[in-house]
Each structure stands twice: as structure tokens, then as C-alpha cells.
Amino acid sequence: MKQNEEKVVIAADHAGYELKEHVKAYLTRIGIGFEDMSAPQLDPSDDYPVFGFKAAKAIADGSFKQGILICGTGIGISIAANRYRGVRAALCISPDTARMAREHNNANVLVLGGRTTAPQMAEKIIDAWLDGNFAGGRHSRRVDLLDKPPGV
Ligand code: RB5
Numbered sequence: 001m002k003q004n005e006e007k008v009v010i011a012a013d014h015a016g017y018e019l020k021e022h023v024k025a026y027l028t029r030i031g032i033g034f035e036d037m038s039a040p041q042l043d044p045s046d047d048y049p050v051f052g053f054k055a056a057k058a059i060a061d062g063s064f065k066q067g068i069l070i071c072g073t074g075i076g077i078s079i080a081a082n083r084y085r086g087v088r089a090a091l092c093i094s095p096d097t098a099r100m101a102r103e104h105n106n107a108n109v110l111v112l113g114g115r116t117t118a119p120q121m122a123e124k125i126i127d128a129w130l131d132g133n134f135a136g137g138r139h140s141r142r143v144d145l146l147d148k149p150p151g152v
Pocket residue numbers: 013015016048071072073074075076077
């Protein structure tokens with residue numbers, strides 16, 4: 001399947017809904033396309049694994065190159081997304097962690113906490129992640145090892 005390099009896949013649960021809407025407006029402002037795989041409207045009973053899996057699957061199957069996921073803390077949706085081989089979802093709390101997630105971990109999914117990260121900070125984190133580049137070298141060996149957990 002052809003990767004959609006232009007677009008970022010996005011997904012959030014109810015706790016990430018508000019920040020996700022802000023992120024969509026921000027991406028539009030900076031000219032980055034996206035596809036939103038969240039529920040069509042705010043539903044306080046929805047479950048973060050459903051949306052984490054949906055977006056992570058779209059990356060694992062090659063439909064998208066990268067994604068942004070949001071739940072309340074960013075923790076649950078990270079755990080869900082990282083169950084897919086080839087998905088490297090990194091919960092980032094600052095521009096520095098986002099830059100490192102790209103440089104060292106080649107993170108193809110940025111995760112934000114809707115209840116823990118303010119909208120203006122989220123914009124700065126997104127900028128750092130989008131601008132970041134994988135450093136390669138010794139980090140390639142380590143990133144390759146992530147897909148080879150012993151005994152699995
Ligand atoms: C939902 O209340 C909350 O548990 C979820 O968004 C997330 O923070 C889980 O890790």
C-alpha cells in the first residue's frame with residue numbers, strides 16, 4: 001500500500017477530544033493534512049484502546065507514515081499503539097522530549113496528554129516532533145531491536 005506521506009493520522013478518546021480539536025486547527029494553520037480516526041463526536045464512555053489501535057493499524061499497514069494520538073494522560077493510548085509492530089509511539093511532555101523521540105527513537109507516533117498538556121505547549125511539542133530527524137547510527141541498531149523482543 002502506498003504511504004500517505006502528506007497526511008498525519010490522528011486519534012483521541014473523550015479525554016483527548018478537546019486537545020485533539022485544537023491540534024487539528026493547528027495542523028490546518030501550518031499546512032499539514034490529517035485524517036481523524038476518533039469518534040465523530042465527544043462520547044464520555046468511549047475507550048482509548050479502540051482509537052489507539054485504529055490509528056496504529058493504519059501506520060503498521062503502511063497507509064500513513066506518522067500519527068498523533070491523545071488520551072487523558074497519553075499513557076493508555078501509547079500502550080495500545082505500541083502493540084503494533086513497527087509503531088513507535090512516544091508520549092512527549094516538552095519540545096525537548098519530542099525532538100529526542102525523533103532523533104533517538106525514530107518515533108512515528110507523537111502522543112500527547114489531553115489533561116496534562118496545555119494547547120500552546122502541544123503546538124511547540126508538535127513543531128519539535130515534525131522538525132526532528134532520526135539521527136541513525138547507533139540508534140538504528142537499538143530501534144531495530146525493538147521489533148525483536150526475545151521469546152516472542
Ligand atoms: C479516560 O478517563 C482516561 O483513563 C484515558 O483517557 C487515559 O488517560 C488512559 O490512559
